Amino acid sequence: MTPDGGGPERFVRRPTSAGVVLALGFGLLATGLVTETAIQRRIVATTAVGVGMVALGGRAWLRGRSVVALGGAGLALCGSLVVAVALVDAVLRPAQVTHRVVLLPGLLGLWVLAVALVPARFRWARGVVDAGVGLVFLGVLAAGFVRGASTTALVVATAATVLSWDAAENAVSLGGQVGADNGAATARAELVHAGAGVGVAAVAVVVVLGVARLGIDGLPFGALVALLLAAVAFSLGSHR
Amino acid sequence: MADTSASSSATTTRFTGRWRGVVAVALLAMAVGVLAKRPALLLAAGIGVAFAAYPHATAAPDPTVSVTRRIDPGSPSADDPVTVSTTVRNEGDRTLFDLRVVDGVPPMLPVRDGSPRLATTLRPGGEATCRYELRARPGRHRFGPATVLCRDASGAIEVQTTVAEPDAVECASRLPTVPLRARSRHRVGPLATDDGGSGIEFHSVDRYERGDPASRIDWRRFARTGELTAVSFRTERHADALICVDARPEAVLASDATEPHAVALTADAAGRIGDALFAASHRVGVATFGRSAAGGEGGEGRGRGDGFLPPGSGRDHADRFHRRLASGTTLAGSPPADGGGAASDGSGAASDGSGVASDGSGVASDGSGAASDGSGAASDGGKTSHGSGATGGETATLDRRLARVRQAIGPDTQVFLLTPLCDDVGSRIAQRFESDGVPVTVVSPDVTTDRTPGSRLVRIERSNRLTTLRNAGIPAVDWDPAEPLGAALAGVAAVERWGQ
Known part of the structure; x- marks a missing residue:
């Protein structure tokens, strides 16, 4: 919903800058954590540069006038090219197929996330954010599936994925209600929001890894699943 | 302050x-x-x-906040920049993790710089300030209540509330004249009529008849011709005026995202015309055609309840007039807005899907600067088809409402109709009144643009409606909001006098 103050103002709805930076940072962390080889890391670093260019250029394109906008569009295009190069690298360079499978959805997801936060249409932003973070999560799942990462890395990467989505969604929500332009300062609220999220994530990671240390390997697999299902049902019980 | x-x-x-x-x-x-x-x-x-x-x-937040505004200068002259600093303070004893505040900027004052919105985290007793600049326009502009949205740390619960704060920007604006139409009731007042009698302005010379006051006998003529004649003067009377405001959602149209929309303009004009008429000790009433006009019976009942005030005079009545006007022209809590801050100029485009295809392309070509620009124009186009395709049910509802207003006002009341004339309903109301024998003066703010083919079409349609009204003998004031309202009204007053 859009609260409205009434007075006419040029109010441009756009995800907030701080949220964009946070979301992309967490997303990169998630993708980076599930890599194993130096080649993979280099590809992720290339993608980071490209995604940064897309985000920066896209914002300049939307905000600026003529020259700045043109420069921004050019930068965003170059960034997309860099991401494309990274994608091609990810397909060709890693020695093992599993390494490619782990990397591809994550890189694509990061690019989609960067595009989502520089939306051509604000109304689509949420859907595209979900798609981008979903792809990043798919990469994390793939890593888990092919045993491509340690348990700790996998758990932390999942937490980072959720935090990335949280920051992105919050940026979209703030951008819709408060706006990202004209000096409407939102960074403080966003940092506090992300900080609270990180706190929850840290506690969750510690608890989950603590459970892992308890030696659940001895536990029947079915029992573990039942426990988790019970936890999900419990949290759905009084759904918000 | x-x-x-x-x-x-x-x-x-x-x-x-x-x-x-x-x-x-x-x-x-x-x-x-x-x-x-x-x-x-x-x-x-x-x-x-x-x-x-x-x-x-996380627990549901309980936002107890106060809002303080510093307005500098408080009484600007027209077009002056006004700096507003709105400070939000957490009066509660718990931290508000995610506090979003949208200040209630007066609907008539465009925000020139800065943003009346802010988002922050506030500890108990903490403060945050947003600073923005308005451009002053003539009139008294009240700040609306600030909207406060507060989320808990996780963002799962959102509490929305408003904090009212009765600030105002005062910008001198007296309307010099309001063109009243010649008919009125038989009470002495400042409206010059065509009837002969006692007054100031010369009207005619008649044969003296038994019973005429002796002071009116033209003694010089009697001395010259021996014929007894009596001079009569234009009788000056009071008028009963009912100010009708077209505040339907369809009339919420703005020429630009940063300009006030038509309902804000007409509400402002209605207030000032009312003030000018009260000052000339006329009797003034108000009727707003709001959400109800096109809505169902229930909405209509409510609209009648808060939107109609029969003509009257006196200070209390003037206060009531302004309250009714404000409540009748205020948009419901969250306006149908979708396209941006300019309260709902995107509403039409979003809500009625009957927008013309050509307008859609207009939006696309226009969308580079600000997306909401185009949506204003598009809703113009949408209105057109909406208006011309008005269903019988809607017309019937409008007729019922008009009949009720007609019953409630006296036989000698004249009507000021304020409408952007962006669909046929506005001109239909005027013609209905006029054909019932109620003199109508139409005041229409021009919110059309010529940016897109669709909006040019709307502009032509609007000028056609104005012409139709004028041909029907209804004085219609075409008011460009960039110009002072007084000048536009004075222009019609001159034409009226000349026409007689």
């Missing part, structure tokens, strides 16, 4: 449900983990479960 109040009202609490999707993440990780027998993925699912539980760990 600055005073505080913390009167919060109409608090709504809603669940954003933003963490609902994380359960899917947990279940997906779990499913993959189970199918592939990967305990690590089950542990990762545990993270999802933790976040699904996160919103339950």
Whole structure:
């Protein structure tokens, strides 16, 4: 919903800058954590540069006038090219197929996330954010599936994925209600929001890894699943 | 200048449900983990479960905030910049993690610089300020209540409330003249009529008849011709005026995202015309055609309840007049806006899907600068088809309402109709009144543009409606909001006098 103050103002709805930076940072962390080889890391670093260019250029394109906008569009295009190069690298360079499978959805997801936060249409932003973070999560799942990462890395990467989505969604929500332009300062609220999220994530990671240390390997697999299902049902019980 | 109040009202609490999707993440990780027998993925699912539980760990926030405004200068002259600093203070004893405030900028004053919105985190007793600049326009402009949205740390619960703060920007504006139409009731007042009698302005010379006051006998003529004649003067009378405001959602149109929309303009003009008429000790009433005009019976009842005030005079009545006008022209809590801050100029485009295809392309070509620009124009176009295709039911509702207003006002009341004339309903109201024998003067703010083919079409249609009204003998004031209202009214007053 859009609260409205009434007075006419040029109010441009756009995800907030701080949220964009946070979301992309967490997303990169998630993708980076599930890599194993130096080649993979280099590809992720290339993608980071490209995604940064897309985000920066896209914002300049939307905000600026003529020259700045043109420069921004050019930068965003170059960034997309860099991401494309990274994608091609990810397909060709890693020695093992599993390494490619782990990397591809994550890189694509990061690019989609960067595009989502520089939306051509604000109304689509949420859907595209979900798609981008979903792809990043798919990469994390793939890593888990092919045993491509340690348990700790996998758990932390999942937490980072959720935090990335949280920051992105919050940026979209703030951008819709408060706006990202004209000096409407939102960074403080966003940092506090992300900080609270990180706190929850840290506690969750510690608890989950603590459970892992308890030696659940001895536990029947079915029992573990039942426990988790019970936890999900419990949290759905009084759904918000 | 600055005073505080913390009167919060109409608090709504809603669940954003933003963490609902994380359960899917947990279940997906779990499913993959189970199918592939990967305990690590089950542990990762545990993270999802933790976040699904996160919103339950936080309590609903209780935003107790006060709003203080510093307005500098408080009494600007027209077109002067006015700097407003709105400070929000957490008066409660708990930290507000995610506080979003949208200040209630007066609907008539465009924001030139800065933003009347802010988002922050406030500790108990903490303050945050947003600073923005308005451009002053003539009239007295009240600040609306500031909208306060407060979310808990997880963002799952959102509490919305408003904080009223009675500030105003005063910008001198007296309307010099209001063109009244010649008919009125038989009470002495400042409206010059065509009837002969006692007064100031010369009207005619008649044969003296028994009973005429002796002071009116033209003694010089009697001395010259021996004929007894009596001079009569234009009788000056009071008028009963009913100011009708077209505040239908269809009339919420703006020429630009930063300009006030037509309902704000007409409400402002109505207030000033009312003031000018009260000052000339006429009797004034108000009727607003709001949400109800096109709505159902229930809405209509409510519209009648708060939107109609029969003509009257006196200070109390003037206060009532302004209150009714304000309540009748204020848009409901959250306006149908979708396209941006300019209260709902996107509403038409979003709400009635009958927008013309050519307007759609207009938006696309226009969308480079500000997306909401185009939506204003598009809703213009949407209105057109909407208006011309008005259903019989809508017309019947309007007729019933008009009949009721007609019954409630006296036989000698004249009507000022304020409408942007962006669809046929406005001109239909005027013609209905006129054909019932009620003299109508139409005052129409021009909110059309020539940016897109669609909006040019609307502009032509509007000027056609103006011409139709004038041909029907209804004085119609075409008011360009950039010009002073007084000048536009004076122009019609001159034509009226000349026409007689």
